[in-house]
Structures are given as C-alpha cells and as structure tokens.
Amino acid sequence: MEDGQAMDQDRVPLELARLWRIPLDSKLGRPARLDVGSVVDAAVALADREGLAAVTLPRVAESLGVTKMSLYRHVGSKDELLDLMRDAANGPVPDSLAGTGPWRERLRLWATEQLRVLEAHPWLAQVPPSGPPSGPNGIDWFDAGLRSLRLTGLDWGAKVGALMIVSGYVTSAAQLAQALAAGREGTGMDQAAAEREYGRAMARLVDPERFPDAAALFGGGLLEDTGEDTGENDFHFGLELLLDGVAAAVAGDE
Amino acid sequence: MEDGQAMDQDRVPLELARLWRIPLDSKLGRPARLDVGSVVDAAVALADREGLAAVTLPRVAESLGVTKMSLYRHVGSKDELLDLMRDAANGPVPDSLAGTGPWRERLRLWATEQLRVLEAHPWLAQVPPSGPPSGPNGIDWFDAGLRSLRLTGLDWGAKVGALMIVSGYVTSAAQLAQALAAGREGTGMDQAAAEREYGRAMARLVDPERFPDAAALFGGGLLEDTGEDTGENDFHFGLELLLDGVAAAVAGDE
DNA sequence: CTCATATAGTATCCTCAAGACACTATCTCG
C-alpha cells in the first residue's frame, strides 16, 4: 500500500503519535524551537536531578528558556507528559537482552535490567501506571520479554501474564526500597538500623494476644543481622520465587 | 509493669501514636470536637465517593464543618493523612481468614480478600506505599498472612518475602485494571472492545522487523474473544503462578 | 474564685500548581 506511512500519521491518536515521535511535517507556520523530544528530555533531566515532584510545567519550561504555556503545544497535558517521560526514561532495551536462550536466565536478566533502569531513574517507579505498554521503548521492553519466553511454548496470554507479574514485581520492589529510604531520610540510620528501630517500635505496639504471628516475628525473628545487603538478597529471593512460578506454568503446559 | 501504657504513649513517635489511636488523655485545654478517627473517616468517605483526587484538606474540613487548618491539629500533614486512610480503609481482616489450614488455600484466600478490599476502595491502590505495615489494620493483615504460612516451615524472611510478593501482585493487578478502566473512560467501550482497539493501534505502529514477538502478538494472538471475564481469569492465572512459586520455596525448604 | 496555662479551632497570608484564553510573532504557499 502506498499510503501506509500517511495512514500512520492520520489515523493514530495524537497521544500515540507523540509517543512514537511521528512528525507532522507540515511546513506551514512559524517554525518550532521546541519539539516533543526536547520537552520530554528536559522533564526527564529535571526528574533525575530533583525528583518527580520538581517536574512542573513552569519549571520544565524554565529549563528550556520558554514560557509554560508553550509546552502545551507539544505535550497536551501533564499526565501525557508523564507517559512520555516514562517511555523516554525506560530507554531502549540494552544489548544484553538481544539474543534468545534458556528462558529462565533470559527472564531473570530482563528483570534485573529493568531494576537497573529504575535505579537510574528512581522517580520512574512513582509514575502512576497508565495502561499497557504503548510507546516505542515500552514495546521494545515488552518485545524483549516475549522473546525471553519464546521457547517456552506458553500461549500468548500466559506470556503476557508472566511478564506483567515480573515487571510489576520489579516496580513494587523498587517502590518499597524508595519508601524505606525516604522514611529514614534525615535520621542518619542505615537500612539495618532503621529495620531494628521499626522492629522495636512494632514489638511495643503489637499485642501477642491479637497478633501472635506478627508478634513472634517482631519479638525475635528480624533481629539477626546477617551483615549482607538485605535489599539485594530480598529482591533475588522474590525473583527466583516468581521464576519458579513461571517454571511451573511452563512445565504444566507440556 | 505499671508504666507499660504510659511508655506506649511517650516513646512512640507521634505518627504511630495516631495510627494506633493512642489517646493522649490530657484533660487540659479546650475539648476537641474532632479526633483522628473522625478526620480519617471523613477523608475515606470522600475518597470512596469522589476518588483520591478529591481528598484535599479543604474538602475534608468542609465535610466535617470545620476549617482546613484545624485538621493539622490531628493529622500532621497530607501524607500522614494518606497513611491513616490506608490503614483505616484496609480495615480489620475478615473472619474468613481467622483459622489456620493448608497454606495454599489460606494464602489464596488472603490474596482474594485483599482484592475485595481494593475493589471496595478503588483509590487504595493509588496511595503511594510508605513503608512496611505499621498501623493496626496493616498489622492485622500481616499477621493473617503470616498465619496462613505458619505450617510451611519457611523462615521469617521467606514468609515476609512471599507475603510482599502476593500483596504487591494484588495491588498492581488492581492498579492495572483501574488504569485500563480509566483509559476507556468516556469512550463507550467495554474491556474487550478497548483491547481490540489497542491491538489494532499497536499492530499499525509495531514494526515486525524491530519487534518480531510483539508484532506476532498484536498481529494475531490477542484477537480471540473468549467471551469470559478476562480480568478475573488473568488475576487468577497470576495468583496461581505465584502460589506455585511459593510452593517451590516450601518444597525446597524441606 | 480567678487567672495562668494548655489545647482546639479560626482568619489570613503566601507560594505555587494546572490550565483557559486571547494575544503576538513568524513562517509557507497561493
């Protein structure tokens, strides 16, 4: 079809067109100093520097040397800007995910690479989800996830479900880590000290009559300090648990 | 010890004292028309009626017949109010979770009861996480989760990890469902129609050269309409997958 | 009984956000 490209530009909703950076290439009117890409890049840079809360239209505009209202020509709304930022910050999938291979190891890598992205852009875990992956980078990650499961023989629904679980897990692990870090903001405590403090406060509040299991946990279980990096270990424990679940689905499918 | 109660009131941080509704019982000063409970109840009711975005200090105050600044006497800040709302809306664990029994069935029930709570208070899934469970209801749910795993022989760390995964999964499933529902707001599409529309848009944008697996998915896989309630089925598929993962941990522990 | 003190609620202020709308500036094409 000769109109394939033209159709792309016309029939796709405006929001998707911006996500995919489909140029409108109308040469009329005053030429633009700005484009979607530069607005999004500025917003991402701002979020990286000062956190998601600092990303306001006035401040993004200021960092571009422009007034806030001009941004609306390129992003439509604050919410849409967040979608664009998410896709941009996710970035393309790293080369390590290019090939195919044993699904478990590929899927594990997929998860840990996602975690790396969330560590590089901590605010990313706080951007509220807005639906299935729609942007080019989101699709790239999605494609890589599907590729990691290509050899499993799972049907599409199972693959999609497994990917959503794994990536949801990575996100909530990152969220939790950030919430803990934020909670001990100011107090000069490290992770272990904060956990001890939490355990102590809970031990005082949790009545063993009403909450026997929780009281047992706070009373004794948590206080052993292994000295190792707890967060990392917890993450991998959970990830392997998920992979075991996927393994069961793969096996049950045969 | 005779000073047990007094210690509770003194040594516990103010925020925890409010979560646990520990009365200050100082009889001095002007008597309060408000207390933490009524502020939180009003905020929860408002969120139930009009969503989380409607919960602003002015509006909560208005619904209590009070000016906004008086709320700060009882809740400290907006963020703290959100914490209090979360704990209140979680509510105590339902009776069905009281006993003990086969872990898999108990844990499954724990998850589905959590989902019911999230359906009753849709805004709950959007409240940003603020750390480990700290309020009485949060502890109640936590205790019930630990109880469901009591007979597994898992160590504390594994139990806590498994619970975090399951409850994180329930939350992100609810978040996704809401994002999808919000996305098709206005458009009179049902779930299936919206999915078809999404698949069609993606099929147009996703280049099979760059994204072979994703293109295959959008090209053919998603379009079979089973007619059944997809969301429910997806949720249970994922939950059983997680339970399989926990089962592997339980088995590996022996 | 009365007055210092402690607490509850109020009145007013500030800073800053998102966004509507009408305006000006600058380009291309007929």
Add this chain to the structure above:
DNA sequence: CGAGATAGTGTCTTGAGGATACTATATGAG
C-alpha cells in the same frame, strides 16, 4: 505580498498545601 497556519507569550482563574498569628474554651493551682 497578503492569507492562513502554526509557535510561543501574557494574563487570569481556580485551587492546592501549608505557616503564622490569632481567638475560644477548657483545667487546675493558688
């Protein structure tokens, strides 16, 4: 060279969270 289309600006409204200084109302010590 103008007409129309597009980019960017100036100004306004609404409404948020929160600081501060005030008033109101109770208790309990002298």
